[in-house]
Amino acid sequence: MSRSKPRVLYIVYWGAAEPLGQSLVLPAVKRLAAMGADLTLVTFDKPTDLVRSEELSRIRESLSESGVRWIPLRYHKSPKVPATAFDIAQGCARAIAARVRSRFDIIHARTFIGGLMGLLLAPLLRAKLIYHNEGFYPDEQVDGGVWQAGSRPHRIAKRLEQEMYGRADGIIALSRRAKDEIERLLKVKRNQTPVIIVPSCVDLNQFRSNVTKERADDDAIRFLYIGSVGGRYILDRIGRFMKVAAQEMKRAHLRVLSQTQPETIKTILAKSGLPDTAWSLESFPHSQMPEQFAQSDAGLFFLTQGISEHGCSPTKIGEYWAMGLPVITTPNVSDTDDIIRRERVGVVVNGHTDEEYARALAELRSLLKDDQLPARCRRAAEIHYALEPACERQISLYHSLLSPGLLCRVAEPSARAHSTER
Numbered sequence: 001m002s003r004s005k006p007r008v009l010y011i012v013y014w015g016a017a018e019p020l021g022q023s024l025v026l027p028a029v030k031r032l033a034a035m036g037a038d039l040t041l042v043t044f045d046k047p048t049d050l051v052r053s054e055e056l057s058r059i060r061e062s063l064s065e066s067g068v069r070w071i072p073l074r075y076h077k078s079p080k081v082p083a084t085a086f087d088i089a090q091g092c093a094r095a096i097a098a099r100v101r102s103r104f105d106i107i108h109a110r111t112f113i114g115g116l117m118g119l120l121l122a123p124l125l126r127a128k129l130i131y132h133n134e135g136f137y138p139d140e141q142v143d144g145g146v147w148q149a150g151s152r153p154h155r156i157a158k159r160l161e162q163e164m165y166g167r168a169d170g171i172i173a174l175s176r177r178a179k180d181e182i183e184r185l186l187k188v189k190r191n192q193t194p195v196i197i198v199p200s201c202v203d204l205n206q207f208r209s210n211v212t213k214e215r216a217d218d219d220a221i222r223f224l225y226i227g228s229v230g231g232r233y234i235l236d237r238i239g240r241f242m243k244v245a246a247q248e249m250k251r252a253h254l255r256v257l258s259q260t261q262p263e264t265i266k267t268i269l270a271k272s273g274l275p276d277t278a279w280s281l282e283s284f285p286h287s288q289m290p291e292q293f294a295q296s297d298a299g300l301f302f303l304t305q306g307i308s309e310h311g312c313s314p315t316k317i318g319e320y321w322a323m324g325l326p327v328i329t330t331p332n333v334s335d336t337d338d339i340i341r342r343e344r345v346g347v348v349v350n351g352h353t354d355e356e357y358a359r360a361l362a363e364l365r366s367l368l369k370d371d372q373l374p375a376r377c378r379r380a381a382e383i384h385y386a387l388e389p390a391c392e393r394q395i396s397l398y399h400s401l402l403s404p405g406l407l408c409r410v411a412e413p414s415a416r417a418h419s420t421e422r
Contacts, residue, residue, distance in 0.1 A: 005038040006398040009095055009104040009127070013087070013113035015045035015075060016059050017052060019227075019259070022286040023315050025110075026059065027203040030066040031391040037398060039068050040098055044075040044087055071098065084113060091117045092124075099125050106130060106398055110172075112137035112157075115164045122167075128401040131168040132198070136178070136311035137161065143306030144231030162187075170397050171195045174313035175334040181311070196397055199334070200315040201387040207290050207322035209378040220251035221368070224296035224325070226289070226316050229260050229268060232304045237352050239272025239279075241300070241328075244357040246278045254279040254300075257292060293323040298364060301329045301336075302349070309333055318385030321345060324374030326367055328360060335384075345373070345380045 010029055014020045021043060033039045041063065050056070056072070063070045071094055076083035095107075095117070104125055109118025110132035122129035138157035141147045147154045165171060166187035171194070173179040179195050182188055188195065223242065229235040238254070245252040256265060256279060265281055284292055293299075299320030303309055309332045317336055320327050327346035331337050340346040347367065349360045367373060 005036055006395075006402060007038045007102060007105045008032070008108050008398065009040050009042065009098070009106070009121070009125075010108045010110070011042045011091060011095070011114040011117050011121075012110040013044050013075075014111065015049050016041070016043040016070070016072060017045055017049035017055055019286050020315075021045075023202075023319075024200055026062070027206075027387055028201065028391060028394075029068050030063070031387055032394060033067045035391055035395045037395065038102070040071065040102065040104070041068050042071045042073065042091060042095060044091070045072050046075050046077075050074060069098075069102075088113065088117055088120070092120055095121050096124065105402055108132060108394075109164075110134060112161070116160060119160075119164055119167060122169075128169040129167065130170040130172060130397065130401070131164045132172040133161075133164075133174070133178070133182075133311070135174060135313075136308045139306065139308035139311070140232060143304045143308045146231070149307075165193075166191070168193060169401050172198045172394070172397075174199055174311060177310040177335055194397060194400065196393045198390045198394060199313040199385055200318065201390045202315065202318040202322050202381060202385045203387055204322055204382060204385075206287075207293070207319050207381075209322055209324035209374060209381075219249050220253070221245070221249060221364070222295065222297045223252065223254045223300055223328075224257070224293065224298070224320070225254065225300045226257040226319075229256075229258060229265055232306075232308075234302045234304055235265065235268045236272050237302045238300050239269040239274040240352065240354075241302070241349070241357045241360075242278060243272060243274045244354050245361055246275065248358065248361060252278065255296060256281045257284060257289070259283050289319070290323060293319065293325065296325060297368060299325045299327050301327060301333065303330050303333050305330060305332060310335075318381050321377040321381035321385065324377045326364065326373060326377060328364060339380060339384060343376060343380050344370075345377045 012025050014025060016026060029039055029041050060070055073090055073094060076087055104127045106128045107118040107122045108130045109115045111134045115131045118129050118131065138154055138161055142149045142154055165182060165185055171182055173182055173195055176197060179197050182195050225238055242254045258265060262281055269279055299316065301314055301317055313334045317327050327340065329336055329346060329348060331348055331350060337348045340348055347360045347363045350356055
């Protein structure tokens with residue numbers, strides 16, 4: 001029989017104070033706790049965030065009010081392999097120490113490094129293991145230019161990834177494409193491991209759309225890009241796209257909201273040929289992002305095409321849609337292009353040529369004339385990126401692992417989402 005409150009150790013290799021923690025982790029764990037999980041959260045916070053005592057106190061108080069115990073550990077960056085090994089060791093040690101106070105039924109291991117910790121901890125703590133994969137990490141390193149395909153680090157990481165899938169009691173995938181690929185794995189098929197879809201959800205109460213916003217000026221479209229640059233995130237191609245936009249529209253403007261070093265962004269966009277007057281760079285806390293989104297007409301997301309793209313789920317796409325903004329994106333990003341074509345909430349750029357950029361811009365300008373576009377974008381966020389149903393699926397997975405007869409209930413999202421979802 002399952003406990004009324006599954007005792008969950010939730011490990012994620014991100015910091016609670018960094019943007020990913022603020023947007024993806026904190027809203028999710030609070031909601032899971034509200035739905036009945038007895039939850040202990042382990043995060044790895046950067047030294048620059050650990051000194052922000054006021055912000056950390058705010059996070060701790062907020063988590064405590066939600067009934068979530070929080071163990072913030074220090075993240076170590078370099079040298080890469082020893083630092084990561086040390087983080088894994090300290091994460092496991094703290095988890096074992098925490099078990100003295102509270103036995104855990106489930107290890108919810110999010111991110112690749114979190115999954116490695118879960119792989120070690122689950123048998124030691126006699127707990128079920130959920131691997132929340134956050135994309136195909138080894139292949140992402142290849143697509144980002146960090147490793148070469150087939151290199152020793154890539155092969156080792158792929159073996160570890162396969163081991164996590166093979167030994168997990170439950171798996172969380174970010175997209176339908178990723179779910180299909182995981183379910184084809186021999187050990188997953190043999191074990192009949194339940195795989196559920198949980199995209200990188202958006203707190204729709206925070207990101208509220210003005211669905212009656214004014215129509216964009218056809219000659220002055222305000223483009224927005226948020227988040228990291230470099231590696232798989234090809235800001236240089238966005239610069240080229242915006243150069244074509246600036247040639248076609250005298251007052252087209254790109255606004256970049258990023259915590260990346262300004263000189264890095266300036267160098268990338270300068271090489272693309274985009275004039276300095278056609279773009280700007282700013283940085284804001286996550287809590288202020290919705291009001292910044294409201295000042296834009298369309299969101300951009302370009303990703304390197306490779307072997308990992310369909311396994312991701314960019315939070316920024318859900319946030320763009322939640323705020324009523326259409327998305328301009330490259331193909332095969334998660335299930336995004338399927339949603340865009342079916343629900344008319346953006347434009348897919350099929351190649352990196354000036355001619356294709358001009359075609360995409362023409363499609364965008366036509367799309368922006370549709371008064372119903374903001375409402376459709378908001379609905380897309382509600383159907384595909386809403387936090388509530390995603391957390392319901394996770395809670396159902398928790399209970400099913402502690403009571404095997406419930407497994408069939410969590411193999412797929414709800415019927416409403418299944419008909420339109422990723």
